[in-house]
Amino acid sequence: MRTKTTMHKIARPLIMAACALACVGAHAAKIDIKSRDPAGKGFNDPTPVAPVGGNPGTTLGEQRWNVYKYVAKVWEDALQSDVTITVSAGWEALTCTSSSAVLGSAGAYNLWHDAPGSQPQTWYPQALANKLAGVNLSEGQPDDGSGYANVDIKTQFNMNLGNPGCLDGSPFYLGLDGNAGTKVNFVETLLHELGHGLGFSVLSVQTSTGFRINAAGNAYVSSGGLPSVWEQFMYDNTAKKTWLNMTSAERKASAINPLQLAWNGPNVVAGATMLSHMPMIKLESPAPGGSRLIDYNASAFGPAINTPSLAGAVAAVATQAGELGNACSPFNAANAAAVAGKVALMSRGGCTFAEKVKNAQNAGAVAAILANNVAGAFVPGGSDPTITIPSGGILQSDGDALKAAITAAVPYGGRGNPGLVIASWSSDPARIAGADSAGRPLLYTPNPLVSGSSVSHWDVTATPNLLMEPNINSDLGIELMPPKDLTLPLLKDIGW
Known part of the structure; x- marks a missing residue:
């Protein structure tokens, strides 16, 4: 099974920063990965391994770190921002059995609305809100006890994957060449999960109820909550309107309306000609x-x-x-x-x-x-x-x-x-394949709802397979733009 993406923090205090609008012509993005692993674990695991698939590391921890740096560079080359993107990364013992496992997850740790440069009364993931504002909005924010209250993205992956009792015999493949075979390709998995953390997610909407997060950032509410930056681009072909203009009940119904919820953002629609x-x-x-x-x-x-x-x-x-x-x-x-x-x-x-x-x-x-x-x-x-x-x-x-x-x-x-x-x-x-009759790519809306996956992925009918589908497929690469993929066009639609 592939990893599920979840939002890790909704109850963030709103902090309004008095700062200038984002500068015109932002520079290539910089991603700062911060390990939270203890000695001997995760990135610090000293287990000897042979170099594999272009990854020269000679310990398990070193190879894991090399994949993070490799994937971060892919995203750095794709994005522009004058504000460093921070990622808290850790390897943990996650839920698993011999035949199934939680691979890991990632998401935006801080959400913001009404920051400079953003649409008013709209929730944004911190990395994008920072880019639009031109400053780190959480700088100086008091720690919430986690030790990583100021990061943009939090990631965690299963350090036991492939061991007895944890998806036996199917560890992460830590090579950089894509030749994962029957193993789980960690390059593609991490590239996908960082995509969620950067904003490939409906963010502030609870898909099981259609509720939005309130302006205080401390609860999902049936009415009066603020929309995600995504909602203006989510068009339901049955309801004939976007999520931005729906009630909570309508959004709940749309989230389980198979093959009917499309993305109407101009960059994605223009790139959808790549689909077969x-x-x-x-x-x-x-x-x-x-x-x-x-x-x-x-x-x-x-x-x-x-x-x-x-x-x-x-x-x-x-x-x-x-x-x-x-x-x-x-x-x-x-x-x-x-x-x-x-x-x-x-x-x-x-x-x-x-x-x-x-x-x-x-x-x-x-x-x-x-x-x-x-x-x-x-x-x-x-x-x-x-x-x-x-x-x-x-x-x-x-x-x-x-x-x-x-x-x-x-x-x-x-x-x-x-x-x-x-x-x-x-x-x-x-x-x-993977688009509605108007050529707009479809979002993943199976019935029943798949918590953590529904809506915040492309539909599985897309051909060729796309990075941000709910499955990690063997034919993916590291290209994020057409004619290979539609990840970057969606991020551009929301402001990247």
Whole structure:
């Protein structure tokens, strides 16, 4: 699982600084990383390691520090500010089991409104508020007992990742070359998390209620709170208005309105031409009304899907007695016979996506389709280099319709053979993957809400994958601008 981003501080006193507006023509940003690790831990871990992937460090702590410096340089080159951006960084023992783990998190530690250079009555993350004001707004602020009350961004990552009992065998990859394999790419993870701390987050809105933080900065309130700088750019295609003009109840509903909340900022919309046409599965059935087109998202593992290309006849996998979830156990004789030489249709839940697809592959399937078990789109994540068949994820509603189409096609066969639904990998030239009909990129709004991830990420339907999706995908790089990514255009829309 990938890391979740959370806001760490809302109850910050409002401090109004009497200072000049930001200077015209700011210089390249400077990021100051402050370690809070004790001796022998985190950045100070003396465990010997071999240099890896361009990282010359010879201890675990040194390699971790080198990645921080490398990622900080990427952000320094991308941003402009006359005020140093400060990051409090630490490695801690976070929640984990042998099969899952909290990788870490990051967020703006201080929020500001009505600072010089910013929009009035609007919350900003401190790094951006400082840039606009031209001064460090928290300089001299009394410590709150944490030891880092004046920093812009706080980060923490799991120092036990990959050890027994903590996502066993899947540590952070500390190389700088992107060749993470089955490990968790720390460069991409940290680049993503610092993006949140710099302002890639709805910040001051509680997505589960739609409440905003009040002007005093000490509570979420149902009405009268101040908006985030994000809200003017968040357009709901169902409500036909932005979050800036919504009630708390409307914002709550919008946060779980799948594939309907778009970003309308001019820099992002201009850069959205980098997105590809919507991937689709073309279904052909002999039964009346059975043929259709459905959207899909390619899995993070397995071979690339060639478009257009024939996938094959589709067969639904039956849930077997005693298994954790559909297709979570090696297929019995009936399921193996059903999917041999065909596309296996399976439901999400119970085990990893890769386990399901590997079971289908072992039973002779030539491809796999994974249907969601809740509303909203998803990308089947994970890693298994032994998977050789293509696969992708579809909506729950489309999965239900496909199962019905398979059943309806049976009587339309010939010469004793049941009728079949044939699937082909395709794309829709009239639609953009990860954008609405107006070409505005979509924000991540699954139903039910995913606390800490919903709204403050790009939707998983974006193709190619974007850095600020809720998953760290294997095809990411360190470029933050089109034609590779849309992170920097969004930050520019909010004032960077």
